[in-house]
Amino acid sequence: QVRLVESGGGLVQAGGSLRLSCADSGRTSSIYATGWFRQAPGKEREFVAAIRWSGGFTYYADSVKGRFTISRENAKNTVYLQMNNLKPEDTAVYYCAASTRPGGGSFYRPSEYEYDYAYWGQGTQVTVSS
Numbered sequence: 001q002v003r004l005v006e007s008g009g010g011l012v013q014a015g016g017s018l019r020l021s022c023a024d025s026g027r028t029s030s031i032y033a034t035g036w037f038r039q040a041p042g043k044e045r046e047f048v049a050a051i052r053w054s055g056g057f058t059y060y061a062d063s064v065k066g067r068f069t070i071s072r073e074n075a076k077n078t079v080y081l082q083m084n085n086l087k088p089e090d091t092a093v094y095y096c097a098a099s100t101r102p103g104g105g106s107f108y109r110p111s112e113y114e115y116d117y118a119y120w121g122q123g124t125q126v127t128v129s130s
Contacts, residue, residue, distance in 0.1 A: 001026045002098050002119040009094065009124030012086055016128070020081040022096030022121060031098045033110040034079040035117055036070065038092035038126075048094070050110035051079060059109045064090075086128045093123040 008020040024031060035050035049060045049070040058070050069082040079096065103116030111117075 002031060002100070004096055004098060004119055004121035006094070006096055006121040006124045008081075009126045011127045011129065013129050014087055016086050017082070017084045018086065018126060020083065020094055020096070020124060020126075022079045022081075024077040024098065030100055031077075032101055032103075033099045033105075033117075034072070035097050035099075035110065035112070036079075036081050036094060037097060037114065038090075038094045040089075040092040043092075045095075045114065047112040047114075049081060050105075050112065052110045055108075057108050057110060059105070059112060061112070083126070086126075088128050088130050090126060091128050092126060094126050095123045096121045 003026045005023045005025050033052045036048040037045050038048050039045040047061050051058045051070045051072055067085045071080050097117035098119040099117045103111045104113050105111035
């Protein structure tokens with residue numbers, strides 16, 4: 001089964017960087033895509049980025065393009081979210097999620113929709129100060 005373990009959150013000043021990790025610790029799993037979502041206080045949960053394991057196709061929300069990079073490391077069953085030039089508006093709880101089927105999106109673009117991701121991590125807090 002899929003078991004997601006997140007790490008890497010913390011407190012940084014604007015302009016700083018953080019790298020989030022999402023590892024699948026399950027013994028047998030077949031993840032199709034892994035996505036990152038975030039939710040700030042008083043706001044709806046929003047899509048951040050996603051990567052398809054086969055082929056490594058990626059998709060980013062406009063708000064993070066050019067600043068965030070999602071990647072995978074097969075040997076560790078881990079997906080990373082490198083966050084550079086962080087802004088106060090990036091402050092949120094970040095969740096990683098995994099799908100085992102293609103779901104929405106397209107062949108080259110992983111899905112951005114929450115309902116396509118069946119497995120979720122517990123979330124990690126990212127706080128960016130001015």
